[in-house]
Amino acid sequence: TDKGQQKAPHQGYLSRYSHQREVAQPGYYAVTLDTYGVRAELTSTERVGMHRYTFPATGGKPARVIIDLKEGIDDKSTDTYLEQVDPQTFVGYRFSKGWAKNQKLFFAIKTSAPVPAFALYNEAQALTGKSGKGAAVKGVLTFAKSPGTLQLKVGISPVSSQNALANIQAEVPGWDFAKVRQAAQAKWETQLGKVTIETKDPVVRRIFYTAVYHAWFAPALFNDANGDYRGTDDKVYPKAPFANYTIFSLWDTYRTEQSLFTLAQPERVGDMMQSMMAIGRQQGKLPIWHLMGNETNTMVGYSAVPALAEAYLKGTPGLDGRQVLSALKLASTRDDQGVNYVKSIGFIPADKESESVAKAMEYAIDDWSIAQVAKKLGEQADYEEYSKRAKYYQKYFDPHTRFMRGLTTDGKFQLPFDPIQSIHRQNNYTEGNAWQYTWLVPHDVPGLIKLFGSDAAFTQKLDSLFIIKGDLGASASPDISGLIGMYAHGNEPSHATTYLYSYAGQQWKTAEKVRQVLREMYLDKPDGISGNEDCGQMSAWYIMSAMGFYPVSPSSGAYVLGSPAVDKATIRLPQGKSFTVNVQNNSPKNIYIQSVALNGQPYANSYVLHRDIVAGGTLELVMGPQPNRTFGTAPANRPKEVY
Structure with missing residues (x-):
C-alpha cells in the first residue's frame, strides 16, 4: 500500500x-x-x-x-x-x-x-x-x-x-x-473559443491557446451542484444564490487576469465577486490569497480591492455599490501588515515593518481603486481621503538616486542602500528590488513621471532598467526570473512596466519591449513560461499583449496599446457581439504601430477604452518596421490616470 x-x-x-x-x-x-x-x-x-x-x-x-x-x-x-x-x-x-x-x-x-x-x-x-x-x-x-x-x-x-x-x-x-x-x-x-486568433505562425498559435487554457483554470468552483458550499469560517452555506469560488491569487491576478475575465468571461465575474464579498463577511476582510476555502494571508497588499473595484466600475451585474465600498474600506483600515502606519503617519517605516516599500506601493494602488468607487457613488469625503492615500507612494521616491526607497521612522531614507540586492521577505521589497519596484505606480504614471522631472528623465531611467546587470544576492527570491536587465517578467510587479513608455509619449518603445517579452519569455515547451503560472496571470499577460493591448491600471477602464503578435484576434462578447483586432502587415520585423482606426475612423490615442471594446466593433492596426514617432506622442493622446 x-x-x-x-x-x-x-x-x-x-x-x-x-x-x-x-x-x-x-x-x-x-x-x-x-x-x-x-x-x-x-x-x-x-x-x-x-x-x-x-x-x-x-x-x-x-x-x-x-x-x-x-x-x-x-x-x-x-x-x-x-x-x-x-x-x-x-x-x-x-x-x-x-x-x-x-x-x-x-x-x-x-x-x-x-x-x-x-x-x-x-x-x-x-x-x-x-x-x-x-x-x-x-x-x-x-x-x-x-x-x-x-x-x-x-x-x-x-x-x-x-x-x-x-x-x-x-x-x-x-x-x-x-x-x-x-x-x-x-x-x-x-471556453477556448472565447478569444480566437489568426496567425501564420503555428508556434504563436500553440502558445496563445495554451495560455487561454491556463488562464481559465482559476478561480475554481468550490461548491456543490445544489449550491451548497463551505465558507472560510468552516460553516456550511446551503443553496447559495451564486456559484462559490476559491483559489484567489489576487496579488498576481488583479494585474491582468481579472481584466481579461471582464472581457472574455463576464458571465463568471459576478459569481467571483460575490464569492469574494462572502469571504469578506465570513472572515472580516476580503480575501488576500484564498485556497480551498482557507485564507493563507500570502503576499502584500489588499489585492482583492482593485479586482472588486474594477468589476464594479465596469458594471458587473449584482454588485451593490454601497456594500462594495464598505468592503473595500474595511480591507484598507485594518491594523496589520503596516496599514496602521499608513493611517497614523502616512508611510510605513522600514525599521518597523519588512517589505515596507512593496506594501506601500500596493496599498497606493488599492487605495486609488477605492477612490474611484467612492467617486462613482458620490462619496466625496471617501474619494478625497483615498485619493490622498493613493499619492503616498511619492514619499518613497528619492530624487537623488531616482529609486523608490525605504524610509526610517524619522522620515529619512534607509541606509545602506543597494538598488539591485534583494533579501527575500526581509528587505523593503517583495520578491524584487528597487529597480523593479520604482515603476509600480500603474494608477498614476503621470505623477511618477513628474517625480522624475521630465519625460526624458523618466524614459532614460526606464531604458536603463532593461540594460542594467548585477548580482541580486544569495537570499533573493527565485521568483525574480525572466530577466531582461533588471526587468523581471517572471514576477508580477513588473508586468505593466513595458507599457509605461506610452505615458511619456514613446509608444514605439512599448512596442519594442512588449514584442521582446512575447518572443523571449513564452515558448511552446514544457518550461515555456519565465516564472510561476500564478493561477493564470502569466498567461493572461500573454493573451492581452498578443492581442495588442494591456490593462496597466485595471480600474481606470482603459487598455494601453502595445504590439500584437497575431494577425487577427476576436473576443466573443455577450449578446452575440464581438470585438476584433485586425492587424495589417504583421511580422516579426513589423512591430511598430503606423496607424490605428477604431470602427473605421482614424484613431490617435495610444490606448483603447473598455467601453468601446465591450460595445463591440473593430480595431485596425497597421504595422511597420520603423517607429512612427508621432503616434501617441501628443499629451492628449497618451494614456491617463482617469478617463
Missing part, C-alpha cells in the same frame, strides 16, 4: 510510464501504466471525475485499484475516512494541511462493477470492517481476475460525502465515458 519512490519503484505500487503512450487534451487524459499494462483514462464534469481503466488479461492473477488518502500535492493528510457502503459505492473524506491549513474534501466513488474484496489500511496497518479512520487511510479494491474495463465515478464536495453522491447523480448519472468526455471537450472548445 506504499506509493514507493521513483528511484526504487519495485518497493511500492507506483508505475513506470512513457510520454509516448500519454495523451493530454482539454477534458481528457490517458496514460498506460507500463508496470501493470493498465490503460488509464480520465475525464470530468465540474464536480465529478470519471475514470476508465482497461486491465490486461491477468492470467488468473488478481487486479487491484488503490484508494490512497495519504498522498496529495504539497500537503499532509491529517484525518481521513473511507467506507464501503455497498459493493459499488465508497464514501469518505480527506482533511489535510499545507499552504491552506484546514483543507476539507469529501468524496464518493461509484464503480461500474461490484467489488468482490475490499481491504482497509491506516498506513501499513491492516484495519477490520468496512470503514476506516486515521491519518493515512488506504483502501484496496481487489478483483480475483482481470475485470477487463472498470469505470469509476468520483464525486467531490467541500460539504459532505452525501453531497458528493448527489453531485454524481446530478452530473454523471450514467456510465457512458465517451459521452462525458465529449461533453467536457465541447465545454472546453467553447
Whole structure:
C-alpha cells in the first residue's frame, strides 16, 4: 500500500510510464501504466471525475485499484475516512494541511462493477470492517481476475460525502465515458473559443491557446451542484444564490487576469465577486490569497480591492455599490501588515515593518481603486481621503538616486542602500528590488513621471532598467526570473512596466519591449513560461499583449496599446457581439504601430477604452518596421490616470 519512490519503484505500487503512450487534451487524459499494462483514462464534469481503466488479461492473477488518502500535492493528510457502503459505492473524506491549513474534501466513488474484496489500511496497518479512520487511510479494491474495463465515478464536495453522491447523480448519472468526455471537450472548445486568433505562425498559435487554457483554470468552483458550499469560517452555506469560488491569487491576478475575465468571461465575474464579498463577511476582510476555502494571508497588499473595484466600475451585474465600498474600506483600515502606519503617519517605516516599500506601493494602488468607487457613488469625503492615500507612494521616491526607497521612522531614507540586492521577505521589497519596484505606480504614471522631472528623465531611467546587470544576492527570491536587465517578467510587479513608455509619449518603445517579452519569455515547451503560472496571470499577460493591448491600471477602464503578435484576434462578447483586432502587415520585423482606426475612423490615442471594446466593433492596426514617432506622442493622446 506504499506509493514507493521513483528511484526504487519495485518497493511500492507506483508505475513506470512513457510520454509516448500519454495523451493530454482539454477534458481528457490517458496514460498506460507500463508496470501493470493498465490503460488509464480520465475525464470530468465540474464536480465529478470519471475514470476508465482497461486491465490486461491477468492470467488468473488478481487486479487491484488503490484508494490512497495519504498522498496529495504539497500537503499532509491529517484525518481521513473511507467506507464501503455497498459493493459499488465508497464514501469518505480527506482533511489535510499545507499552504491552506484546514483543507476539507469529501468524496464518493461509484464503480461500474461490484467489488468482490475490499481491504482497509491506516498506513501499513491492516484495519477490520468496512470503514476506516486515521491519518493515512488506504483502501484496496481487489478483483480475483482481470475485470477487463472498470469505470469509476468520483464525486467531490467541500460539504459532505452525501453531497458528493448527489453531485454524481446530478452530473454523471450514467456510465457512458465517451459521452462525458465529449461533453467536457465541447465545454472546453467553447471556453477556448472565447478569444480566437489568426496567425501564420503555428508556434504563436500553440502558445496563445495554451495560455487561454491556463488562464481559465482559476478561480475554481468550490461548491456543490445544489449550491451548497463551505465558507472560510468552516460553516456550511446551503443553496447559495451564486456559484462559490476559491483559489484567489489576487496579488498576481488583479494585474491582468481579472481584466481579461471582464472581457472574455463576464458571465463568471459576478459569481467571483460575490464569492469574494462572502469571504469578506465570513472572515472580516476580503480575501488576500484564498485556497480551498482557507485564507493563507500570502503576499502584500489588499489585492482583492482593485479586482472588486474594477468589476464594479465596469458594471458587473449584482454588485451593490454601497456594500462594495464598505468592503473595500474595511480591507484598507485594518491594523496589520503596516496599514496602521499608513493611517497614523502616512508611510510605513522600514525599521518597523519588512517589505515596507512593496506594501506601500500596493496599498497606493488599492487605495486609488477605492477612490474611484467612492467617486462613482458620490462619496466625496471617501474619494478625497483615498485619493490622498493613493499619492503616498511619492514619499518613497528619492530624487537623488531616482529609486523608490525605504524610509526610517524619522522620515529619512534607509541606509545602506543597494538598488539591485534583494533579501527575500526581509528587505523593503517583495520578491524584487528597487529597480523593479520604482515603476509600480500603474494608477498614476503621470505623477511618477513628474517625480522624475521630465519625460526624458523618466524614459532614460526606464531604458536603463532593461540594460542594467548585477548580482541580486544569495537570499533573493527565485521568483525574480525572466530577466531582461533588471526587468523581471517572471514576477508580477513588473508586468505593466513595458507599457509605461506610452505615458511619456514613446509608444514605439512599448512596442519594442512588449514584442521582446512575447518572443523571449513564452515558448511552446514544457518550461515555456519565465516564472510561476500564478493561477493564470502569466498567461493572461500573454493573451492581452498578443492581442495588442494591456490593462496597466485595471480600474481606470482603459487598455494601453502595445504590439500584437497575431494577425487577427476576436473576443466573443455577450449578446452575440464581438470585438476584433485586425492587424495589417504583421511580422516579426513589423512591430511598430503606423496607424490605428477604431470602427473605421482614424484613431490617435495610444490606448483603447473598455467601453468601446465591450460595445463591440473593430480595431485596425497597421504595422511597420520603423517607429512612427508621432503616434501617441501628443499629451492628449497618451494614456491617463482617469478617463
